[in-house]
């Protein structure tokens with residue numbers, strides 16, 4: 460290691476000699492004809508490569524894409540920060556994008572060494588000064604930063620074929636680990652800019668605290684979902700082998716307040732993915748839908764909430780999506796997303812557009828995506844939309860039962876062990892349908908007096924459950940009464956209709972017989 464440092468120092472000394480020569484060279488080169496200058500430059504570089512056994516690779520901050528920082532540069536920066544920065548003597552510390560975490564990286568003009576398969580590789584961070592005469596409109600573009608990788612020429616293959624891809628992979632993994640995850644929402648197409656590809660989505664930091672530990676649901680179901688997600692995340696090779704795009708669809712269905720949206724947040728936190736919350740009502744047509752999809756990145760969850768409310772029979776958007784708790788209470792029995800031939804494809808999002816969104820384009824753009832639909836009314840969705848292969852797993856989010864309650868009691872009241880009131884709560888929860896959201900609400904009283912007293916909260920929950928049970932019984936009795944009344948009314952109407960019909964028949968019969976009698980009498984009177 461020390462020998463390597465000495466060697467680098469020696470070459471650094473030689474470098475300063477070369478720099479002086481180059482300076483003189485630059486002084487005289489203006490007086491040399493261009494062809495000769497080119498020839499001499501090539502010759503000088505040949506000579507230098509003959510003497511200098513070290514090769515160097517430059518990784519510039521801005522590559523061919525002038526306005527976008529190069530992936531390799533970003534990966535190298537992340538890799539060096541993670542693996543080598545602590546060995547450097549001059550570091551640079553900055554607040555991360557989330558303004559919370561501290562990011563330490565190698566400072567400019569600093570050199571660090573890395574060991575790979577017994578080989579020493581030197582990294583040198585630097586920047587080119589901007590030309591004084593150039594005014595740059597893009598901040599960050601005036602200084603051109605770069606990394607230089609220096610290694611012995613006998614390790615050329617190792618560095619190019621193995622080491623640099625390793626740095627790229629490791630750097631990307633570090634970036635994913637350290638990144639601030641984001642929650643994206645689609646902008647109305649009127650604000651899309653042809654000059655900024657990223658204008659179709661806007662984002663905020665994703666900071667939802669939900670995890671699977673805090674999610675109240677059946678433990679076996681939770682375990683199965685976690686298994687499924689882990690298997691998906693680790694199956695890159697498997698998906699490639701069977702020729703399937705690396706994506707998975709989940710349909711979350713159940714009554715309001717049962718934790719569908721919370722589950723999505725828990726999944727994103729578990730997988731460490733970004734979330735794209737796609738508001739279909741803001742998308743004008745299938746072309747826009749496609750564009751939105753293309754602008755999503757890998758390692759993300761694309762969510763369409765309340766899919767049954769997003770597009771109706773004619774493809775027209777509804778004005779208010781979440782007017783009430785139960786989003787479909789206004790027109791419950793209208794089927795949505797029909798398999799009808801779509802005529803004006805240019806002006807609306809259609810079922811086929813949506814299906815294409817899920818599987819057509821998925822296959823074209825690889826990369827670890829999950830799509831989730833949520834609905835309160837699974838039965839209203841077109842079977843084509845939710846068939847296995849599109850929505851691979853259907854997850855029912857249901858009312859709170861005792862196992863789910865125990866999670867909530869732990870979350871909200873820190874009650875871990877069995878409480879004396881648990882027996883009654885268990886019985887009531889089995890007899891009453893109450894959503895986890897309502898149970899949670901009862902466990903989180905806002906009054907100062909009741910604050911954090913488990914007994915008071917649990918008693919409050921028991922009261923609420925009893926009331927819900929009574930209300931449900933009253934509602935059921937009323938429903939039965941209404942049904943009976945409706946049946947009686949129907950029977951009466953039927954009876955009346957039958958009576959009316961038979962009366963009409965009798966009248967017709969009477970009239971016919973009268974007419975017949977009249978004709979007979981007429982015949983009797985007529986001369987033979």
Ligand SMILES: Nc1ncnc2c1ncn2[C@@H]1O[C@H](COP(=O)(O)OP(=O)(O)OP(=O)(O)O)[C@@H](O)[C@H]1O
Pocket residue numbers: 673674675676713714715716717718719720721722784834835856894895896897899
């Ligand atoms: N299963 C659950 N576990 C833990 N908390 C829950 C659960 N279900 C609901 N909650 C609580 O209730 C609130 C509302 O839940 P959430 O928004 O996830 O319900 P939802 O099923 O998406 O409802 P909707 O169908 O109306 O969209 C959440 O903020 C959460 O605190």
Ligand SMILES: [Mg+2]
Pocket residue numbers: 719720721764833
């Ligand atoms: Mg929801």
